[in-house]
Amino acid sequence: MRRRGFTLIEVLMSLAIFALAAVSLGAAYSNVLMGRLALKQDEQRLDDLARCRAALLETPGFDDVEAGGEIHLPGERTARWKGKIEATAVSDLFAVQLTCEIQAVKDGDYGDEINETRMLLRPTWSIPSDRQKIRDDARQRLEKERGYKEADGNSNFISTPTRGKKLVPGKGATPANGKNPAPAKGAQPAKGGQPAPKR
8 A cells, every 4th residue: 555645735834834833932932031021120120219219218308308319229230319399288298209310230321210209298397487377378278168267166067955855864764754664565563663574
């Protein structure tokens, strides 16, 4: 019995299918590697940014935050940071725009500026006259919204006593008139004038 071999067209089709599969698998593997590298770089960037943020939070002085500084990062890299402080409408609360420039590699160039805004509560940064002005403005705004002054009070919010019988303190459910409630139907009064429990 004579065996039939593969034709030239079948061999070429097989090679084409194998080449397409190899290209697809190579592209998928390359995408996986690029994704892992991007994820690693993103984690490093977030870690570096967290260190800059910590440097800002650990700096107590107003002028020191405005001047900024440098911090050392893992891999013998450095980062430069500074803050721009702006007052808000809330007393002792400030909006600080943090600006960071981070080295990607040792002795390399600094990357693009990274900006983020943080809200910081710093009473030591407030000027007493400005703080009092903010509080007075807030008080006037609340009085205008409520329609009354805090010292005068508002009678609309004063609760009135509920109507009905009041209970005598220390007497349980005994009404204020001193009379005991009527016994349940079919219950016989026990000694002492109290109704007997229903059997």
